[in-house]
Amino acid sequence: MNEIAHVEELIWEFSDLDRQRYFKSEGEWMSYVIQTTFGRFGPLLDVSSRKQERKIDAMVAALVDKLKDKPVPVCTTLVIDDLIVQKLFDPDGFLEKPENRYLPSSYLERFRNGREKHQLQFKGGEVFAPFKYILDKKLLVALKAIKIPLLLSTDAGTGTMGAVPGFSLHDELRILVESGFTPYEALAAGTVVASKIVQRINGQDEFGTIVPGKRADLLLLAQNPLDDISNARKILGVMAAGRWYDQESIADMLDK
Secondary structure (H helix, E strand, O other): OOOEOOHHHHHHHHOOOOOOOOOOOHHHHHHHHHHHHHHHHHHHHHOOHHHHHHHHHHHHHHHHHOOOOOOOOEEOOOHHHHHHHHHHHOHHHHHOOHHHHHOOHHHHHHHHOOOOHHHHHOOOOOOHHHHHHHHHHHHHHHHHHOOOOEEOOOOHHHOOOOOOOOHHHHHHHHHHHHOOOOHHHHHHOOOHHHHHHHHHHHOOOOOOOOOOOOOOOEEEEOOOOOOOHHHHHOEEEEEEOOEEEEHHHHHHHHHO
């Protein structure tokens, strides 16, 4: 397998899903999967936090053990969990995020009307959102501990979940560092590690490091992100495909 797209996909392994059951649509399938999984986790919400953590740790350890010595890359994508919690428990704060002006107006309208994807998926089960976030972070840490290649990712491309391309990547970097990654490890997940995984797939290691012959894609930053990952946001300019964009050019493009 080339990769598992998102740490969160692993939580379905905690459910006793009927994989032979027929559904007319992807939506029906996802509804069944979510309800079945929430049903499995429901009893854990009624125990003490210490007992809950022990149970979760045991479940995570058993699952991650299946991946030992199988270096299948896993995309991180924890920012979606972060956003789900924001959307469900602080909707006004979510709407006030400056970068959300780049989201499709149709998406924001659905959100205001309570018809957004995660609002519907978690309807009546909002309590599971922070629980899922904790579980996914534990999975991330456990995967890192057994040296599974982890790829920096956000799932922002669909425009249907509230993750703004670019901006959400910086949030993902922050979450990785908060979860025990060094700034270098977090940055490497989106650069040198990512390129090595692409090389496994198509034989081309053409980005991720600044060396002759590779793609000229890089950032010039005002301060060192290895000292503080938030410095990755302090962008003086961008080199993309060998073309230089200064701060003024970037601001102009963002305003369009």
